[in-house]
Structures are given as structure tokens and as C-alpha cells.
Amino acid sequence: MAELLGTTVPSVNSALQRARATLGKAGPPAAEPYRPLDGEQRALLARYVDAFERYDVEALVSLLHEDATMSMPPFGWWLRGRKDIRRALVGSAGPCRGSRLVPTVANGTPAFGHYLPDGEGGYRPFALQVIEISRGRLTGLTSYLDDPRLFSLFDLPPAPR
Structure with a gap:
């Protein structure tokens, strides 16, 4: 690499060390795999479901890592940090209030089928939520x-039971 860059090996090693240190500080820690038998993960996810279904923004935000991210593909909407996520949830007027979540797993991480009230006493499939966890906090939503x-791909029912 040093030859390719036209510099010395010590210079490349030094730059690599600085880059690793910088990356280590950037953002939340890497997501942990889903461990369904882990009581701490189960408790965190249960608190998330409870707060989400009640649309308790303060409880939701309290579960987030300080640098947590939130996104909603296919939109270009991407948020980082508790403060911005809280602001977006409060400012949205609660469109997800009354929703129901059904657990599943996606790419080795916890996930939920998200069902919105349909206005007739039932629920309709709305989104697949993929949750990233690290060190007892939610790091990505x-x-x-x-x-x-997505609901059929993840064997989710047409409506929550």
C-alpha cells in the first residue's frame, strides 16, 4: 500500500491507526445478533414493544443509544441521535398510535411486523421494522x-392475533 501511495510503510501504518481510532468513535457500536434466550435482550425488546404500541415517545427515546439511527426506506429519511429521533416522533402527530407489533427475525437481528389500525377495528400490514441492539440499547431502527x-417472506400473519 505504501508503494501504491508513494509513501513509507510507517506513514501508512500511522494513518491506519488514526483511521481505526476515528472509526471506533463514530456512531453507535455494532449491532449484536439476536439472542432469543438472552433475558436482557428480551426485556429491552418488550419495553420497546410496549412503548411503541402506546406511542410513548419519551419511553421510546429512553431505550435508544445516544447515536441511534432511524430510517424508513424507500424514503430518503434518515435520522441520527436521540434528540433528532425524538423531535421527529413528537412532530409526526402520532401516526403509529395504536399499532401492533408481531416479532420475527431479519438477518439475525430482531424485527417486527408493524400493523396499523385499519379504522374498522382491525389492523393492516404496514412495515417491517428491523431493530439493531448493542450494549443494552437500541442502536438502529x-x-x-x-x-x-415482506410479511409473507417473514411468515408474518395478515393481521396480529
Whole structure:
């Protein structure tokens, strides 16, 4: 690499060390795999479901890592940090209030089928939420919106039971 860059090996090693240190400080820690038998993970996810279904923004935000991210593909909407996520949730007027979540797993991480009230006493599939956890906090929340195929791919029911 030093030859390719036209510099010395010690210079490349030094730059690599600085880059690793910088990356180590950037953002939340890497997501942990889902461990369904881990009581701490189960308790954290239960608190998340409870807060989400009640649309208790303060309780939701309290579960987040300080640098947590939130996104909603296919939109270009991407947030980072408790403060910005809280602001977005408070400012949204609670469109997810009354929702129900059904657990599943996606790519080795916890996930939920998200069902919105349909206005007739039932629920309709709305999003697949993929949750990233690290060190007892939620570090990433990604909601894949309005793609009904996802529910069948993850063996989620057409409505919560």
C-alpha cells in the first residue's frame, strides 16, 4: 500500500491507526445478533414493544443509544441521535398510535411486523421494522414501509392475533 501511495510503510501504518481510532468513535457500536434466550435482550425488546404500541415517545427515546439511527426506506429519511429521533416522533402527530407489533427475525437481528389500525377495528400490514441492539440499547431502527411481500417472506400473519 505504501508503494501504491508513494509513501513509507510507517506513514501508512500511522494513518491506519488514526483511521481505526476515528472509526471506533463514530456512531453507535455494532449491532449484536439476536439472542432469543438472552433475558436482557428480551426485556429491552418488550419495553420497546410496549412503548411503541402506546406511542410513548419519551419511553421510546429512553431505550435508544445516544447515536441511534432511524430510517424508513424507500424514503430518503434518515435520522441520527436521540434528540433528532425524538423531535421527529413528537412532530409526526402520532401516526403509529395504536399499532401492533408481531416479532420475527431479519438477518439475525430482531424485527417486527408493524400493523396499523385499519379504522374498522382491525389492523393492516404496514412495515417491517428491523431493530439493531448493542450494549443494552437500541442502536438502529429501520422500517421498510408499505411492502406487503415482506410479511409473507417473514411468515408474518395478515393481521396480529
